[in-house]
Amino acid sequence: MEKLQEKSLLLKAKKGNNKAFVELLQNEKLKLYKMAYIYMKNENDALDVVQETIARAYSNIHTVKEERYFATWLMRILINTAIEMLRKNQKIVPILEQQSEQIQVSSYDERLDLLQAIEQLEEKYKTVILLKYYRDLSTKDIADLLDCPEGTVKTNVHRGIQQLKKYFNKEGEHYGEQY
Missing domain, CATH: 1.10.1740.10 (RNA polymerase sigma factor, region 2, helix turn helix motif)
Structure with missing residues (x-):
């Protein structure tokens, strides 16, 4: 438009x-x-x-x-x-938690794993990760949207990614547990 x-x-x-x-x-x-x-x-x-x-x-x-x-x-x-x-x-128990052990192996496994991992993040990390990587918003746009400093957005993205890495590094031993 x-x-x-x-x-x-x-x-x-x-x-x-x-x-x-x-x-x-x-x-x-x-x-x-x-x-x-x-x-x-x-x-x-x-x-x-x-x-x-x-x-x-x-x-x-x-x-x-x-x-x-x-x-x-x-x-x-x-x-x-x-x-x-x-x-x-x-x-109410989220549907994903109820079905986590029933998920069938499919071509979407990696995406499901990532969404499950993102879901376990604290709200502030989950929000910035979704806005940055699913909506392709810039740090400035996210800061404007959430009404917070750009530095806070950068920190929350970094910490969210660190927690996701930690989740996937331990996935074999502790799949699905919170960090």
Whole structure:
């Protein structure tokens, strides 16, 4: 989408134009769903997160200052919504933990192992790793999105990677245990 068109759509959406809001979301919907799925680990919960994100975005569209920050603003809402829903459902055992021993050997083993390892990271490390490597965001963009210094993002990425390395180095002996 051209920047001029995106700016025009944002201005219309801020004034209450529903069609403009929907058009803005079209470019982001797949990214939103993928990120929600990574957090929630099942389709229904991911869709709930996306739906709640869109509702919150619609209610607060007037707070977006510049069109170039729309995608970042939307992703921030999604991450906060996903984390909030995970905290509410903390008492429920995640599906991945229930099925961890039932996972069949497949061509996706490495990806499943990596996602399982990422899932065990502390929230601050998991978030920056997902944003950096699954969303391809720069350190500056992540810092803006999370409203923290770039140095903090770099530190959290580094520590997250160190924990992932530690996880995979011990995988043979302690597969699936927390570090």
